[in-house]
Amino acid sequence: MDWMPHAAEALGIKDIVPAYLKPDLQSKDLLTSVGFASGGSGIDLLTSSTLGVVAMSQQLQYFKDYIAKLTEVAGEEKAKANIANSLVLMSVGKNDIGVSYTSGAQMYNNLLKVGIASLQSKHSDAKLVFFDIFTPLDNITGNPQQFGAQANITFSAIFSFGDSILDTGMNNNLLSGRCNYPPYGRDFPGKVATGRFCNGKNPTDLIAKALGIKDTVPAYLKPNLQSKDLLTGVGFAAGGSGIDPLTSSTLGVVAMSQQLQYFKDYIAKLTGVAGEEKAKAIIANSLVLMSAGNNDIGVSYTSSARKLQYTFPAYCAQLVTWSTTFLEQLYALGARRFGVLSTVALGCEPSGRVVGSCSITANVGAQTYNNLLKAGIASLQSKHSDAKLVFFDIFTPLDNIASNPQQFGFQNANLGCCGGVGSCLPFTTLVCPNASTYVFWDSLHPTEKTYRIVVSDVLNKTLSSFS
Known part of the structure; x- marks a missing residue:
């Protein structure tokens, strides 16, 4: 056994x-x-x-x-x-x-x-x-x-776009929006701070591993990226980014428009390594992940002029329009299988909780966007019968875990293991001894253990949709 x-x-x-x-x-x-x-x-x-x-x-x-x-x-x-x-x-x-x-x-x-x-x-x-x-x-x-065990579902590679939920190190060379310093990565293989906003692996890695693609997914901008890494996928997602162009410019991180350009550059490199026919097959048979909306709602709408331009429901609708346009652009480049993530449970993050409980207001807002996104993905699916566009609901399992931590083997959902309700600063000593007892690693991002539960839940419910 x-x-x-x-x-x-x-x-x-x-x-x-x-x-x-x-x-x-x-x-x-x-x-x-x-x-x-x-x-x-x-x-x-x-x-x-x-x-x-x-x-x-x-x-x-x-x-x-x-x-x-x-x-x-x-x-x-x-x-x-x-x-x-x-x-x-x-x-x-x-x-x-x-x-x-x-x-x-x-x-x-x-x-x-x-x-x-x-x-x-x-x-x-x-x-x-x-x-x-x-x-x-x-x-x-x-x-x-x-349980998602379908022998006929195989993916040649994995790609990630969007924000810190999927980021594997795209901001490492920037002055802002990066976390390639301890104690981040404390529980990652080799105990290396790779730029993942977590103590260990994040959903990009865990999904890749669950699908038998690779153990960890390197960022496209990783300095020592190997040709063999190109064959099974890389990460383009960048912490702090969003589908609203204002989000990445506000936070000074890699915008999703730039992520798309990097993907085009990647395709050229992959073609050089594998040949045009194989490159097209790899992209068509890959799983493309996208996570957006978290920073758009939490940063661009909450603290910018977007409130003067849009009501919140109208802003959410605009985010969905931008998201489906982005997916269309990926489709035009040959991608055919997509896992589109909901937002996290924004009201359950340590930075957003209210008197030890998840903020209902923040979570209702997140679900307003998620419901519109789910409908937008379904509409896009109806236009492309040769593609599979699947909504990955990470909000619900994370909300369940954060609301009932003991039920899932956690002791603390109110604080991040690193930094509590504040920032997880470089080389800080304000870090818990065992991250597996915490739902959240820092004030915004779950621990690897939490991600494992969420990813398992999502794949069990959605993997058959790709058959």
């Missing part, structure tokens, strides 16, 4: 859990866990002996050896504390039933659940929890389309 690394990452322990028998295992790995599980093993001794793998009795002996090593590294008291406060996972029965016996998975599961409850009653100082992985896996395999 390969979900142990995901559990460790979700709990903020480590990204990858090494096997105890890994040749180059480091002492530091002992402090935050290792794996003893062995493929083909089972609780029945016959199972491991039949398949010639590490038996569970031997796994137990290895655990005893591990304790001795941990004690040497950390001392007896800390070693005992590490083990007592750890999460111990056990997966058995699959091979026992499948190899040593051949039927009755749920019969075993029901008996196991009862056995665990009985053992819990004997040990009040312990927590023994039954993890039911049978039911969700049965649901997924029985209804693959509902």
Whole structure:
């Protein structure tokens, strides 16, 4: 079973859990866990002996050896504390039933659940929890389309346009609108501040990974961008930008009109690398993401003369007109599959909350725009039968998380992990020790953990629309 690394990452322990028998295992790995599980093993001794793998009795002996090593590294008291406060996972029965016996998975599961409850009653100082992985896996395999598991949906590349929700470092060479400094990137691979407005990966990366395209998406202006990066997509989105030209000029960042020009430059470079026919195919089969409206509403309408030009509903309608025009321009350049993001839940950001709760007024305003955007995308879809334009609602899951943080495993939704309700300044020490307990990384942007939940929700609901 390969979900142990995901559990460790979700709990903020480590990204990858090494096997105890890994040749180059480091002492530091002992402090935050290792794996003893062995493929083909089972609780029945016959199972491991039949398949010639590490038996569970031997796994137990290895655990005893591990304790001795941990004690040497950390001392007896800390070693005992590490083990007592750890999460111990056990997966058995699959091979026992499948190899040593051949039927009755749920019969075993029901008996196991009862056995665990009985053992819990004997040990009040312990927590023994039954993890039911049978039911969700049965649901997924029985209804693959509902969970976005469609084998015929593949994307050759990914591109992102718009604002900081998708920015992977386009503003890094500017004086404003950039965040390529610590503590940003604290939990990104290599602990590097890449220009992402997050502690780690953002939706561009997470969607690319979920679709099997690449682990991280480089910004188009990344200094050491490689030719091979061009083949699977790059990011053009820039923090602080918006579909209203006034937004980017006010904040001094890469405008969306400039992002479009960079995309044209990219196409020329891609054609040089891959040839015209392949370049066209890559773009046509890619996923194009766009996020706009957040800064337009939060900056251009809130603090500029736009209020004198438009009522708020009229401004939202104008934003949608600009957005659909931008999408038409991308369509004309060969793009055919689009994921258009709603705004975030603007009233739930730490900078916009009211007495510890999401601002209803701000969220109603955001949803006014989102509803018009959704209708605009549907209208554009009706004009282009050879394209797929899909509305990605990130507002709803983020609103749910920020309104019910404990339900999703968070402890704090009122403050950003870095800076609280203010700015996350370069090299600041005003940063929480564990970002995975916070909904927001800074006063405006979610943490990677929050993004993971949001992206999973969005893809589960929309991926089948691309078939």
